[in-house]
Amino acid sequence: MPQPPSAASRDEPAIRDRGDACPGALRLHAADDGYLARVRIPGGLLTTAQASVLGLAADRFGDGHLELTSRGNVQLRGLADGCGTGLAELLDGAGLLPAPGHERVRNVVASPLGGPRAVHRVRELDRLLCGSARATGLSGRFLFALDDGRGDVAALDPDVTVLGSGDRVLVRLGAAAGAVEVAAGDAARAALLAAEYFLDAADAAGTRAWRVAELPGGHALDDGEFALRLAAAGIGAERLPEVAWPYAEPARPGVHGDALCVLPPLGRLGSAQWRVLAGVADAAGGGLRVTPWRSVVLPGAGALGPADGRAALEAAGLVTGPGGPWQTVTACTGRPGCAKSLADVRADARAVVADTGTGAALPVHWSGCARRCGHPRGTTWVDLVATPDGYELDGRPTPFTDLAAALTAARTTTPPPSQ
Secondary structure, eight states: OOOOOSSOOTTSOOOOOSOOOOOOSSSOEEETTEEEEEEOOGGGEEOHHHHHHHHHHHHHHSSSEEEEOTTSOEEEEEEOTTOHHHHHHHHHHTTOOOSTTOGGGOOEEEOTTOOHHHHHHHHHHHHHHHTOSGGGGSOTTOOEEEEOSSSSGGGSOOSEEEEOSSSEEEEEETTOSOEEEEEGGGHHHHHHHHHHHHHHHHHHHTSOOSSGGGSOGGGOOOHHHHHHHHHHTTOOOEEESOOOOOOOOOOOSEEETTEEEEBOGGGEEEHHHHHHHHHHHHHHTSOEEEOTTSOEEETTGGGOOGGGTHHHHHHTTOBOSSOSSGGGEEEOOOTTTOTTOSSOHHHHHHHHHHHHSOOOSSOEEEESSTTOTTOOOSSOOEEEEEETTEEEETTEEEOGGGHHHHHHHHHHHSOOOOO
16 A cells, blocks of 8 residues: 655655744744644653643643644643743753753654663753764754564654664664664664764755655665764664664554553543653553654553543543554644645544544545545554545545445455565
């Protein structure tokens, strides 16, 4: 099944004639339902105190809801005009904002079930990013992935991937077949140097590329050149021309060792639901990890009994176990928040799920227009797009009244992704 491209082919390089307009927590985006703030959370790592502040921000400045993004960040919507200073002060006091100039470049996803070493690597890369003047040249779309070796976030089309959890790790540039191998202690520095290599190549190309895949062929990043740059920085690196990249499905709702994965339907929570989530995280003592699949992992909560929080999570409308429809249903913002949307896709998705009690064996993504914002990465999905005349299911016009049957058919006829 074809997937929307995340960047232009090198045969037709993107020519960026404007700056990147990605929103942040300091640069708000004017949406149809008010202003939007995107709070970047490197690796999805939140303390319970930080989570509480985000809930407070949603109530004080926004519409009382929090949205989880496909990069493990949190969005606040319905913000009032003029709230920017107050919001920034609140977030800064909780340690959720870096120095000016770096807020939108902290695009780091990490394996949410990774151990302490993975957490340390996220912190180290974020520290280096926020301390690099050169890194401020990155677009808000440039993505780092710190994969603990299982292959979950490495499948998300990152620009720089660090893979492994042992003493040696791999660093890959874009979608290259090969990689360079470095000592684990050098991983964060190597990732930052990879980003600086990209910026040099983008400057030389003159196309103002935002992502590695947008570089024209004559300026594509090269593993050999990267290894030389690492050596010049005092980092020993071995070039591996071909690497068998692992692949793992995203963590599903339920218990994973001592962790509990919790899924808010459609990645959207009211502040009351968010407070329940933060309360269980506090009882477990491990904080929260927002995942790129719009779920939240609570380290330590897998060992809690129902009375210690799981029952409260389910009572709040959050999914805490496998099965059920919501783990295979995603949607963009849709109406009324997005002016480009042709439908209230979230309401329509909820109606279909309520009618059938099922989602799809493969993810189904509801899009309010042909841009298909927020579509899943690293997997195959059923593509449902609103049009002026209704919906198209994988390019075929499908009346809303027939969607449930069409999705049921898609469950049995769409092949699984090949990895």
